[in-house]
Amino acid sequence: MLPFRQVDVFSDQPLLGNPVAVVHDADDLSDEQMEAFARWTNLSETTFLLRPRSATADYRLRIFTPGGELPFAGHPTLGSAHAWLEAGGVPRNEGEVVQECGAGDVVVRRGERLAFAGPPLLHDGPLDDATLEVAARALEVVPGEVVEAAWIDNGPGWLGLLLRDPDAVRACRLDAAAAGDLMIGVVGIGPDGEVEVRAFCPSIGVPEDPVTGSLNAGIAAWLVGSRLPSSYVAAQGAALGRKGRVHVDVEGGTVWVGGDTLTTVVGDVALG
Structure with a gap:
């Protein structure tokens, strides 16, 4: 069993944003297990929190849609950062969380609401x-x-x-x-x-x-x-x-995208 949260993103009212399913401590899961769970949740994205490989990141995130893996996505970034912090995650740097994902390291700053720095256009x-x-x-x-x-x-x-x-x-x-x-x-x-x-x-x-x-x-x-x-x-x-x-706030050439985040489901999930 692995800890699990479902987080509503981009709304300050429950059930009116975009939900993301977040599985904690997912280092031992296979790609096939992650893909199967993402298909089963049938949400736009399901994410898996893992130990970081980057020396500058607080955690690593893998992001799956029902159809496959994405290198980056916005609402899963905010929802997963919320879940990681709520579960007791302590960031290396005060005031921000650094997420490692397929697109590289993404900074999520903490304030009135979480906001991520948009990666450059590819x-x-x-x-x-x-x-x-x-x-x-x-x-x-x-x-x-x-x-x-x-x-x-x-x-x-x-x-x-x-x-x-x-x-x-x-x-x-x-x-x-x-x-x-x-x-x-x-x-x-x-x-x-x-x-x-x-x-x-x-x-x-x-x-x-x-x-x-x-x-x-x-x-x-x-x-x-x-x-x-x-x-x-x-x-x-x-x-x-x-x-x-x-x-949305653009500051010094950086696009910051923020939204409210609310946990709607907490529990454990069996992917075994």
Whole structure:
């Protein structure tokens, strides 16, 4: 039996954020056991806390979707840091936790709420016309509603579509077959500063992710300074009955993505 927590991320109210399943002390689990448990939970992500290999990290994290492993993801980073601290983890440096994952070391700072430093973009720049056409068709978006489009991949593979306004984001409808292996994030900005985000990733077994830290980090790296201010709050999850709120701050070129975290389930899990 291994200690287990399920943490709701990006909401200060239970059951309205994005849950992540966190297994503690997972060093002796095989890849197959981790993959099987992630399929069984059927959450957008399930994580496993292990001893760090990096001399600068407090713990190592492996992140799985129902469809496979990711090098980095945002809400699992915040939820796992919350679980590690709640279970008695003591960070090397006061005021921050350093997580080792497939994308390298990620800093999570502690304050009013946990916030991670978004990793650098691995793939950026404008989308080619063919990819843009596929992405728009997959979400039933009229091409004229796309204001701007770019690669904003910081690990999972995101591309971003900026739509004309939040209502256009809320109107998106996914055709999973048409999306293929694309990881599509959409964002709309209202005249009053309202920011609405949705994330579609059917190729990894998650048709729509409720609230998505990595995508929001990529959006900020893309649009802050041109279309978004250096500090704002994005809404995500309404289409799935959630009320996610993602707090974004860009400081000195670093994108900080923060959110409230709440433990909803504590227990032990048998993966044997």
